[in-house]
Amino acid sequence: MINQDSIVALATPSGAGAIAIIRISGSDAIAIGNSVFKSIKNKDLTKQKTHTLHLGHIVDDSKTLDEVLVSVFKGPNSYTGENTVEISCHGSTYIQQQIIQLLLRKGCRMADAGEFTLRAFLNGKLDLSQAEAVADLISSDNEASHQIAMQQMRGGFSNEIAKLREELLNFASLIELELDFAEEDVEFADRTQFHELLNRIEFVLKRLIDSFAVGNVIKNGIPVAIVGEPNVGKSTLLNALLNEERAIVSEIAGTTRDTIEDELVIGGIGFRFIDTAGIRETKDVVESIGIKKTFEKIEQAQVVIYLFDGLKFQISSSEFVSEIEQIKNKYPLKPLIIVVNKKDILSADEVSNITTKLENLNAKLLLISAKEKIGVEDLKNELLSFVNTGALRNNETIVTNTRHYDSLLKALDEIQKVKFGLETNLSSDLIALDIREALYQFGLITGQVSNDELLGNIFANFCIGK
Numbered sequence: 001m002i003n004q005d006s007i008v009a010l011a012t013p014s015g016a017g018a019i020a021i022i023r024i025s026g027s028d029a030i031a032i033g034n035s036v037f038k039s040i041k042n043k044d045l046t047k048q049k050t051h052t053l054h055l056g057h058i059v060d061d062s063k064t065l066d067e068v069l070v071s072v073f074k075g076p077n078s079y080t081g082e083n084t085v086e087i088s089c090h091g092s093t094y095i096q097q098q099i100i101q102l103l104l105r106k107g108c109r110m111a112d113a114g115e116f117t118l119r120a121f122l123n124g125k126l127d128l129s130q131a132e133a134v135a136d137l138i139s140s141d142n143e144a145s146h147q148i149a150m151q152q153m154r155g156g157f158s159n160e161i162a163k164l165r166e167e168l169l170n171f172a173s174l175i176e177l178e179l180d181f182a183e184e185d186v187e188f189a190d191r192t193q194f195h196e197l198l199n200r201i202e203f204v205l206k207r208l209i210d211s212f213a214v215g216n217v218i219k220n221g222i223p224v225a226i227v228g229e230p231n232v233g234k235s236t237l238l239n240a241l242l243n244e245e246r247a248i249v250s251e252i253a254g255t256t257r258d259t260i261e262d263e264l265v266i267g268g269i270g271f272r273f274i275d276t277a278g279i280r281e282t283k284d285v286v287e288s289i290g291i292k293k294t295f296e297k298i299e300q301a302q303v304v305i306y307l308f309d310g311l312k313f314q315i316s317s318s319e320f321v322s323e324i325e326q327i328k329n330k331y332p333l334k335p336l337i338i339v340v341n342k343k344d345i346l347s348a349d350e351v352s353n354i355t356t357k358l359e360n361l362n363a364k365l366l367l368i369s370a371k372e373k374i375g376v377e378d379l380k381n382e383l384l385s386f387v388n389t390g391a392l393r394n395n396e397t398i399v400t401n402t403r404h405y406d407s408l409l410k411a412l413d414e415i416q417k418v419k420f421g422l423e424t425n426l427s428s429d430l431i432a433l434d435i436r437e438a439l440y441q442f443g444l445i446t447g448q449v450s451n452d453e454l455l456g457n458i459f460a461n462f463c464i465g466k
């Protein structure tokens, strides 16, 4: 470990709280902490064991700033791998600022965003994908995104990649050794075994790449477009799903002109509902812009809810059927749920008329009342059925990070080139080049290969103090 300057930052959120934690990390962290701390038992912090907690006061010259608890971590046994001191003070913003300013005068500097975790990475405490998972963990707000981040932080993903990388590295060295004996025409690398390894790597890469489809939506929320004519109850449904009054419910048709997005967690999965203006034909300029937007939103959505008023269906059923067919034709692969609203005011005959006319449309049909909250739970379950939670349940590795996804795609491409090279008896030096490129992509994920620009990009997105 090189002699690192000592960095300081507030580890808890800014603002007042019961307690705030100020963290210092670096070679001189404990000495600096000691210089501002007066232990009630006259302890010298520099002489304390690692992972110990001490009560005392923070003093600025003779002025006592606060009564605090101080914890001591001795490098390499700390989060950052460096000497670390944490001061738990009373959570007044004034106290926080006074202590931080005092520490800055004593030789610390303010930490950059993510610098504690960057140091943990540089000191080998975490690999790069684990460090990135720390940021995901902090921003996770539902069960699924939390589970994935937690798994990644504990090294599930990097272990898998690191193992493949090591096996591949083995073959790379053997193939490269062959190059040194080019005249003799020897083969150190068993071609059958090598082929078997490449197949295995290809299989794992494909699985990881596929998992990104799930991972990405889990991280960002699954977009669901709610489409329907004005006044069918989109806003009421959204409110029923969100269980709070967010969208504007009104008696006037066409009030949902703009798209409103809202998030809701169902069964541990985040959904993003996109309330659209519907696809009713219109001459109104403002509304036709809304209709164009509706199609754009369907495009982006993973699931579409086509919502209509059950009473209106009785008058113009063929128009509804043709609209539904229009959506089905335009987006044949997009899951579509037909939701008939206002069931509470429909007669049994009307219900059976709707069912008969719509049951053969190759879409899920649900009759609900958004207002009376009838059938809303069924709709939630239906939405959940579109999420492939199999991988989640089985605790398989799920890729959520675009950077990793990108490297996995490139690695797969290289592995396939290597396979092709073997099959077509390409010369070893060319095969070796492709293997090196695949290894490089694996290394980018785990951080075995990195550079300042890459690290800068990653850690700049962290919060200060992490």
Ligand SMILES: Nc1nc2c(c(=O)[nH]1)N(C=O)[C@@H](CNc1ccc(C(=O)N[C@@H](CCC(=O)O)C(=O)O)cc1)CN2
Pocket: 021, 051, 073, 076, 077, 078, 079, 086
């Ligand atoms: N107060 C506090 N809470 C925190 C953190 C922290 O830094 N401080 N963390 C940080 O963000 C997370 C916990 N992560 C941590 C990871 C490693 C070590 C650590 O001391 N590791 C040592 C020794 C382990 C032992 O002997 O018990 C090591 O790895 O050698 C501490 C915290 C969440 N909670």
Ligand SMILES: Nc1nc2c(ncn2[C@@H]2O[C@H](COP(=O)(O)OP(=O)(O)OP(=O)(O)O)[C@@H](O)[C@H]2O)c(=O)[nH]1
Pocket: 228, 229, 230, 231, 232, 233, 234, 235, 236, 237, 248, 249, 250, 251, 252, 253, 254, 255, 256, 257, 277, 341, 342, 343, 344, 345, 368, 369, 370, 371, 372
């Ligand atoms: N009886 C009954 N009325 C409902 C139901 N759902 C919505 N409504 C009423 O239908 C009217 C329109 O509801 P909104 O939720 O504003 O409809 P919208 O589709 O968002 O309308 P726009 O914003 O105009 O597109 C309101 O008066 C609601 O109270 C329902 O299940 N049953």
